[in-house]
Amino acid sequence: MTPVTTFSGKTVALFGLGGSGLVTALALKEGGAHVVACDDNPAKMTEAAAKGIGTGDLRQLDWSKVSALILSPGVPLTHPEPHWSAKLANEAGVEIIGDIELFCRERARIAPDAPFVAITGTNGKSTTTALIAHILREAGRDVQMGGNIGTAILSLEPPSDSRIHVIECSSFQIDLAPSLAPTVGVHLNLSPDHIDRHGTMESYAAIKERLVAKAQQAVIGIDDGLSRAIADTCTAKGVKVTRISIEPMGAEGFFADGTTLVQVTPSDAVAVADLAGIGSLRGSHNAQNAAAAVAVAVALGVSGEKIRSGLYTFPGLPHRMEEVGRIRSTLFINDSKATNADSTEKALKSFDNILWILGGKPKEGGIEPLKEYFPKIRKAYLIGAATEEFAKTLGNGVPYVRSGTLDNAVQQAAADAAAMNGPSVVLLSPACASYDQFPNYEVRGNHFRELVRALPGVEAKGA
Known part of the structure; x- marks a missing residue:
């Protein structure tokens, strides 16, 4: 677990006691915060109380004494309308954040240079997250993988300079993480999704852009117009951007030529791996995922031999081809x-x-x-x-x-x-x-x- 010490001695409200919510409450408690947790399901509150977590009706809370509302990513923040707990926090001027934000603040406090890879996109983010983690582990790195892929981020070991966190982020999680600034941020693609929660496609794209906007290095797919715009905006703002594509491209980065992954540098274009025969990475969509994973591994100093070994031994994810x-x-x-x-x-x-x-x-x-x-x-x-x-x-x-x-x-x-x-x-x-x-x-x-x-x-x- 990663204890959250940034709210030590402070009162924190929390709504949503599902898997990640319960872990978050425990991490806050471990870090010294006074937690008041709530859920629409009374059984969840009973479970939390049995683990020593303070519970209560947030409607009865004195919000003037609350430092933050920690909201489950599954709970509406803005659309179709804010959840009642978010309305109470907004009325009291209390910030609303999520578990990814708590991790980011803890990292900034205890190990600001700890390697942190964050991945988003409408499609492919789980496979890409798992593939990046697999390649890094095969290369002998200490890797913690979690986030939207199914393991709550705060259940992982704490950040350190020798440990790499590889974290999948949904748009809901990004929306609750204003200080998100990974070492390497990956944005794969954009297509219409979750518009009921974000209002418009433009708003959805803007939220996704936040993951790469403050990254030390951004890896961005350019196979759709909105993602190309994100890459161009980040470049204009001085972010170091590596572009990836499933089509040949002139820009520096990585693209797929059929099953061959090619790295484009200012002076050359070199084949770095071949996906032929890798059943877990069939299809052009997986070529994009693999290109992103290779770009991240290169950015983190993994050798070409280790990268190829990681690709060839990747078992894939259950229920995805x-x-x-x-x-x-x-x-x-x-x-x-x-x-x-x-x-x-x-x-x-x-x-x-x-x-x-x-x-x-x-x-x-x-x-x-x-x-x-x-x-x-x-x-x-x-x-x-x-x-x-x-x-x-x-x-x-x-x-x-x-x-x-x-x-x-x-x-x-x-x-x-x-x-x-x-x-x-x-x-x-x-x-x-x-x-x-x-x-x-x-x-x-x-x-x-x-x-x-x-x-x-x-x-x-x-x-």
Whole structure:
């Protein structure tokens, strides 16, 4: 744990006692703060109280004595309207911050030169975070990885000059971290997302820009217009910017030429790694992720040999185009994390001869944007609430069956794959939320993995 000493002896209000919120309350308490924690779920408050954390109704608090409100990133700060706790803090002139900000202040206090890599972007940030951490660990560095990737930042070991923190940051977390100034800040890309929480695309982009605006060095993807603008703005302000792209570029930085990663310097363009054959880094989106990871590793002084070794041994993340098994020439891929069409597009781009398992709780737009990839699909297996909507979209262009459940879909797809000539891919990439049949995409993906491993003759991966 990283004790938060910057509020020692002060009263701090905290709203949101989920995983990171509970850790934050404990870190504040460990650092000497007087914490008054609250949550809409009484069971969460009972759990916190059992751990010695002060709890109470923030509506009854004397806000004149409160130094800060620590807000969970899942709680609205501004849109669609501020949460009632944020309104109380604003009325009292109390700053509202989050756990990333607490880490930044603690780092500034105890180890201001401690290496700190922060990663954001609409897509790919978890894979990039995990890949950076993996390369650095393979190079022998002391690495702590956390943030939005699932491990609360304050549960990690404290910052030190010999320890690198690699932290994924969502827009919600950045919005609550005004002093965020990493050693290396990574911004991958921007596409419409979380507009309900940020109001406009411009506001969303401005929040993302904060992660790189005060970085000692920024690594910025330039494959969309808003991100190119961020790179240009940072350069104009004197930030050292390394640009990355999935297309050849003239600017200094790193780009992907197919599966080859190329470094562009003022005098040369040199191939630094080849992603061919690395199953965990298939597709152009992963080429962007890898280019960002390589740029960070180079900035932190990792040798080319260590970088290549880290890329080749990267196991990937669960539920993100994860290879879970093979039966002869059929590969089974768990892409349960693909909860919308934009995410599923990346998988459809990466494979041919696809037996596609899709469906669940549909999102706006459905699978209409994926029609250009329908020729790659040999058959579709529809599950869950989206079945009829997706059947209508597939129409006569793609053979499909109403499987109903994931269990049926896996059995049907495996049987069809066995009857096919040549290689094929059974792909779970639902383009839907899981909530109609599963509590989350992780449970859905884990169930798919179990179903595949139970098939006769399967060679399981990562068993």
